[in-house]
Amino acid sequence: MKKNRPEIQPRGKNSLRILPVVLAAIMGAAGARGQSVPPDNSAAPASDDVVTMDVFEVKTDSDVGYMSQNAAEVTRMNTAIEDIPMNITVFNQQFIDDLVATDTSELIAYDASSVKTSENDDFIARGFNSVGTNFLNGFAQASGFGSSPMTNVERVEVIRGPAAILYGAGAYGATYNRITKRPKERPFSMARTIFTDTGLFRAEIDDSAPVPLVNSRKFLYRVNGVYEDGETWFGTRKGEKAIAPSLSWQMSSQAKLIVEYFYNYRETQANWETPVLGNNPDGIRTLDGIWHSYGNRRLNWIEDDDFRDQTRQFASADFRLGILRNLHFRSQFQWETKEQRFKETQAKSDALVLLYDAALLPRYWREYNIDIRGLRSRNELVWEGRTWFLRHRALAGFGWLEEETDTRQNRTYWNNGGLDHVTGPEDYLHGNGVIVDGVWTRATNAAGLYNEYPDVTLSEFLADPTLAGFNLNNIMPIVMFDRGRELPVPATPTAPTYTSTYTNDRGNSADWYANDIISMARERIFLSGGIRYSTAKRRTINLRTNDTTVDNTVYSSVYSFGAVVHLDEGRHFTLYGNMNNSFVPNFNSQPDGTGLEPETGRQKELGLRVKAFGGRLSMLATYFDIKQENVTETDPTKPANSGWRRQIPGVRSRGFEFSANASLTRDWLMLLGYSYTDSRDMTPGPNYEKARPLVPVNRVTWFNRFNGTRGFLKNWFANCGIIYTGSRPLTYVTGRGANLAGNNLPLAGMEQDWGKLPATWRVDAAVGYRWKPKGRIKQVEALVRVKNLFDNNDLFYVATWNRYTVDPGRECQFVFGVRF
Template sequence: MSCNCGLSVSTVNRLYAICLTGIVSALIVQSASAEVVQPKSSVSQNITRRELRERLVNQAELLSQVPNSPTLVEVTGVEATPTDKGVEVILQTTQGQQLQITNRSADNNFIADIPNAQLRLPSGDGFIFRSENPIEGITEITVTNLDESTIRVTVIGEAGLPTVTLFDSDEGLIFGFTPVVSSAQTPQLPAEPEGETQTEQPSTPDQPIELVVTGQQDGYSVPNATTATRMDTPLRDIPQSIQVVPQQVLEDQQVIRASEALRNVSGVQRGNTLGGIIEVFSIRGFQQFGGTLRNGFRNRFSVAETANLERIEVLKGPASVLYGNLDPGGVINYVTKQPLSEHFYAAGLQVGSFGLVRPTLDFSGPLNPERTLLYRLNTAYERGGNFRNFDTEVERFFISPVVTWKISDRTDLILELEYVNGQRPFDRGLVALGTGIADIPFDRILGEPDDFMEATSFSTGYRLEHRFNDDWTIRNQFRYSFSNNINSRIEPGRLNEATGELNREFAEAETTERNYELQTNLVGNFATGSIQHTLLFGVDLSWVNEGGESRFEPAPSINIFNPVHGIAPRPGRDEFSDVFPLESQTNTLGFFLQDQITLAENLKLLIGGRFDNIDQSSPSDERQDQAFSPRVGIVYQPIEPISLYTSFSRSFQPNFGNRADGSLLEPVRGTQYEVGVRGEFLNGSLITNLAAYEITRSNLAVTDPDNPNFSIPSGEQRSRGVELDVTGQILPGWNIIASYAYTDARVTKDDNLQPGNLLDGVPFNSASLWSTYEIQTGNFQGLGFGLGLFYVGERQGDLNNSFQVPSYVRTDASIFYRRNNWRAGININNLFNVDYIEGTGQRRNRIDPGAPFTVRGTLSVEF
C-alpha cells in the first residue's frame, strides 16, 4: 500500500535506505496475527455518528462479535446510501448486536461472512442485493446468502481495499465504506456543518460494535498465512507453495498428534521418530532433522501438542531466508491459539481404543473491564492409546497459559508459557527380513516390555509490538525453551535371517537442551512512485546448548518369531561398558531483509536475503560457518482467482552429526527452483495449488554403516516432483481437503552410496482425500459424516535400498452431530484394519507399524 503518513517520496526513499543500514540494533517482535481495534462497548449520549465512522478497521483484521447466536437472525432489508465519505450499507434487522462478522477480505475485495443469519428481502430478488458503481471508487456491492445460515457482504474497491467502519443502530447493522483514492488525489475531510455540535445529536446514538481479533478461521479455507513472509500475507501473493491445515480439520479428524493432521498435505511423510521421542517429517523427499517451528521459533526435539493449535502451516522448499538454519525440503509451523476479548469456555473429552482417555480445557476472555488484559488457558491430559504390547503406559500432561496486555492503542505485549511432561514406551518398531518386512504381528515388541522414555519440556517468552503509525511497526520477541529426555531401552542390532535371532544391547540416555532465541523485526509499508513496498528487516540471535550422555552394554538376543523377554536384568548405571558424552554448543547470528513489491495490481515481486554466522563446538571439534541465503519470487495474476508464480531459493544448515572420530560434519546446503499456479474459486472458499519443483542438497549427515551411533556425510541428493493441494468448501456444509504428490528423490553423488538410489521413506506417489458433509436444514440439521482415503506408494526402507515398504490405502470415517454449543462424534481410523508401515528410520531395524482399526469417541461443549 502507499504511504499515507504525509511523507514525500524523497523522504520515503531516505527511510528505505535507513531500513537497509541502520536498524540493526532496533528491538523488534514477531507480531500476533493482527492488530486489534477495539472501541469501547458503550458511548456517550453526545457522541456523533461522524465520530463513530472515524473508528476505522484495519484491513488485515479478522472481525467478530461474540457470542454466536444459536438461532438465525433475519435481515429483512438492505440499503446502500452515499455519504460524505463513501457509502453506507445497512443490513436492516432488530438483532444487529447478535451478529458475528468474519473478515475474509483479499486484494480490493472487502468480504465479510455473517453466520447464523439469513437474508430475506421483500423484493422479488429474495436472496440477493446488488448495487453496481454506487459511488466513485467502489465498483460493486453485493449482499447474498452464502448458504442456509450465512450472509456474505462483498464490496469491491476500484483502486484498493475500502476502509470500513462497523457500528450498530436501531436500523440494523451498518457498514460504512470509504474508497481508496488514487495517489494523485488528496483526501479532504468534509467540513462540519455550521452550528453542528455534539449536544445537538439525537439522544439515542448509534452504538459501535466491538471488533475482536479471534485468530480463528471458519471451515477449511484459510486465505492468509504467516510462515512464508513472517507477516499475515494472502496465499495468492506468495511465490512459493504453502499449505494450511486449519483448526476445523483438526476437530473433524480428532487429531491428537501432528502426524495425523499432516497426512493431509502433499509431499509430507512421517519419518524417523527416534523411538517415539520426537516427530520427524519428510517434506519433498528430505527428512527435517532441523526441527519445526512454533509461532516462528525453532521447536526441536519434542512432540507438538495439538490441544492449543489454531492451525498448522507447511511451507514447501527452503525457508532459510527468514528462519536461518533449516532443511531445504520445507518447514512446519505450529500456530497456537491466542487470547480472546470475550469470555469463551470449552471442554472436551476423547475416549477410544487401547484405553485412550484425553480430556481438554480451553478458557479465554478479559481480565479487566476495559479488556486491555486478556488471557487464554489450554490444558490437556492423555493416557493410553498405544496398540503395541508394552507394559509402559502412555501418559502426558500439557498446560499453556497466554496473557495479552494492550498497553495502548499502538502497543501490545503477549506473555506465553508452555509445559509438557510425558512418558511412553521407547519403541524401535519392527525389523526387515530379506527385501521386505518381517512377517510378525504388528503389536509384537522386540525390545523389553518396560522400555520407556520420559520427556519434559518447558518454554516461556514474550512478543512485543509497537505501531508507530499505520505503516511502520516494530516487533520484538524472545523465547527460552528447555527439554529433558530420559530413556532406558533395548536397542536392536543385526538379524540372523536364517534363525530369526536379533542381536540387542541395553542402552540408556539422558539429554538436555537449552535454547535462547531473540527475534527483532521492523515492518514498513511505503511507496516509491507508483511501486508499493512492504519491507521486513530483522535480526535473529540464538544460543543452543545440548548436553548429556548415552550408555551401552551387550544384551541377550531375542528370536523375532518366538520372543522371550526378561532373560537378563538391566545393568546399573555404573555397569555400562560404553559411555558417550553428548555435548554441543551452537550460536547463531542472522540478518535478513525482505521486500514485497507490488509492481502492478496483478504483478508482485518478493525478494529477500539473509546472512548467517554460526559457531559450533563439541568436546572434540569446533567450526565456524557463514552463509548467504537468497530468495526471489514473482507472482502474476492474469485474472483475479488465478496466481502464476515462480521462485528460486537457497538454504543453509549446520550438520548436527559427528563422525566416529568426533569431528563435526560440514554444513548442509540446498537449492530449489519452483513454478506453480494457485487458484481461489467459489468466492475464495476453495483454494487449489499446483506446483513443480527441483531441490538439490549436499553434505547430508547419514548413519555410518560401520559405526551406527555416528554419522558420515552423503554427497548430493536431488528431489523433483509435482504436487497438488485442494482445500475448502465446495457447497454449503460440504468441506474437502485433498492432495497428490509425485516425488522422485534419489542420491545423485556419493562416495558411500550407489548413485541413483532412492531416498528412504519417500514414495513416488502419494495422495489423500478427506471430506465431510453436515446437513444444513431440517430435522437432521447438524448431523454430519466424514470419509478419508490415504494412499502411500511403495517406499525404500533405507538409503542402501536393501528392502522395500509396501504401498497401502487407509480408510477413515466419522459421524458427528453438532447442535448449538455442543458436538459429539465418533471417528474410526483404519476402517478396514489394513497392515501398513507409518515410517522408517533409515535402518533395517527401525520400522514403525501403523495402528490397526481404532475408534475414538468425542464430546465437546462451549459456553
C-alpha cells in the same frame, strides 16, 4: 505396574506452583495502572476498546471451512496467501478439530508432500529428509523424541521448499511452523474428552476471556490444558499432562504485549523396529526348518518397566509497537527447556541369534538423559510505503539463538551372543556355532550381529545361556515367538555399565535478514526478494575423554526471489515463480584448517493458482526442481584416515504438486492434495541416480466433511479422510553383514532388498451428532471416529533391508465435547 522406578521431579515443577502468583501479580499491577476504569462490572468506554494492529497478526475469523486467506509467519507479516510466491498449506483450527489431531504427525499425515520416517516428527518432504524444520511461532524448536504436542496449537503452516530467508538453516523440502492459540476478544470455553478402544483417555480444556477483576478488554487471557493416560494401539504406555496459559495486554492503540507459558510432561515407551531375516518381513525360519510368522502386527519389544519421560517448558514474550503510521516494530523472545529421562531395555533389531528351534533378539539396558536449554530472540522492523508507483512492505530483522545440550548415556555392553573367551574371534563360539556376518568387536567382547547355533535348542539355552555365548551377568535376549519363556530381566543390571556418551554441545547463531514485497499495477503484480547473512558457532566437548571434537565458527548467506502475477482483475488466475535456497552450516574443516562451504539446497518453482465459484474453490498446481550441493564426505582420493574431505552433489528432486480446497456448500468441505516426486541420489558411487529411499513417487490425501443441515440429517455430520502412498524403495543400508559400505558382495546371512514397500491406502472416517441444550451451553457434540478403518497391514514408516516399523492398525475414538 512399574517396578523400582525412581520418582522423577522435573525442574519445571515449581514453575506451575508460582504461575498463579505471577499472573495475579501481573493482573494486580495492571489494575493499579488502570484506576480510571470504573470499579463496577459495567462495560468499558469506547476509548477502552481493543485496537488490533494486523500487520503481524492473522485473524482467523475470515477462515471459511478449511480455507485460510492469510498467513503471518511465511513472510513475518500478515500477507494474503495468494500474494506469496510459494506453495503454502494452512491447516487451520477447523481442520485440526475435525481430524481430532493431538500431535503434529497426525496432522502432517494429510500433507501430500510429506511422509513420516520416525515417531519423532521426522519427515521426507519433496524428497528431502527434514532438518531444522520444526518451528513454533517462527522459532526453531529443539529436536527430541516423540511428535510435538498440539495442546496449544491453533494452526500449522506448511511452507514447501527452501525458506531460509526468514527461517534460517535447514528445510530443503518443507518447513512446519506451529502457531499457538492466543487470547480471544470474545469469551468462550470448551472441554473435550477422548476415549479409545485401546484404553486411552484424554481430557482437554480451552478457556479465553477478558481477565477477571481488571474490568478492561485490554487484558485478555487464554488457558489450554490436557490430561492423558492409557495405552497405545501397540500396548505401550502413553500419558500427557500440559498447561498453557497466555495473556494479552493491549497497552495502547499501537502497542501490544502477548506473554505465553507452556508446561508439558509426556510419558511414553519405545517402539523398536521388527527384524527382517532372509528378505522376508512376515516372519523368521528357524534352523529346524519351521516357519514362524509374526502374525499379529501389534508387536512391541519392550519390558513393562521401560519408560521415556519428557518434560518441556517454554515461555515467550511478543511485543508489537506501531512507531509511525507506516512503521512497525516487533520484538520476540523465547525461553525453552527440555528434559528427557529414559530407562529401557533396547532391542537390537539389527541383531539376531538363531537356535535350532528359536529366534533370539539381543538387547541391552540403557539410561539415557538429555537436557536442552535454549534462548532465542528476534527483532524486526516493517515499513509500508511507496516509491513512485511501487508499494513496499519491507521487513528487516536481527535474530540470535543460544542453545546448550547435555547428553549422557550409561549402558551395559552388547550381549549379542557368541561371547566365550576374550582372546580372539577364533575361540568365542561353542560347538558348531557360526558367526554369519563375520564381525567381532574385541572392545565390547561381542560377537557379530547375526549368529547361528544349529545344535542348541531353546530348552538348552534357557538352562545354560552360555551355550549360545551369552553373558550370564547381562540382560538375556527376547525369545521372539515365545515371550512367556524368556529369562527374567533384573530390576537393576548386574553386568557392568559404562558411559557410552557424555557430551556437552553449545551453539549460538546470529542472523541479519531483509525481505521486501513490492506490488504494482494496482496490486496485480507482486515482486519479492530477500537476503540473509548468518554466523553460527558450535562447540562440542566429549566429557568422557575431555576432548573438544568440534569448535568452529561458520558463515553463510542465502537469497530468494519471487514474483506473483494476477492474470485478471478478479484474481481468478494467478501465476507465480520463485528461486529460493537454504543451507546447513558445515562445522568441519580440512586438516590444514581450511573451512568447508555450507551444504545448500537451491530451488526453482512455478505455480498456477485458480479460484472459482466466488472463491469457494481454490486450486494450485506447482512444479519444483531442487538441487542439493556441497554434501561433505571423506575424500577417497586421499590416504585413508587422513582427514581430508570433499564436497559433492547430493539429492536432486523434481516434481509436480496439486491441491484443492473447497467450501462449495454449507454441507460439504473438502481438502485434496496430490504430489508426484522424482527424487534421486546424485552422489558419485554405487547409488548414483537411484531413487531415494522411502520417497513415494505418487501420494494423495483427501479429506471431506459433510454437514447435515436439513431434514432427518439435521445436526448430523460426518467426515472421511483417504491417504494413498505409492510404492517406495527400502532404505539401502544394512546393519547385518560384513560388507556394510558397498552392499555389493553377498554374504551368507547378509540381508538384501526384499522389495519395494507396497502402495497403501488408509481410510479414516467419523460420524457425529451435535445439539444445543437448554441453558448456557452453546453446543454439545458427540463423535465416533475410526482411524485406519480397513485395518491396512502395510502401513510402514521405517523400512530397511533388515528391520521395519508399522503404523497402528484400526483404532476407534469416542469423542465428547462441550462449548460454552
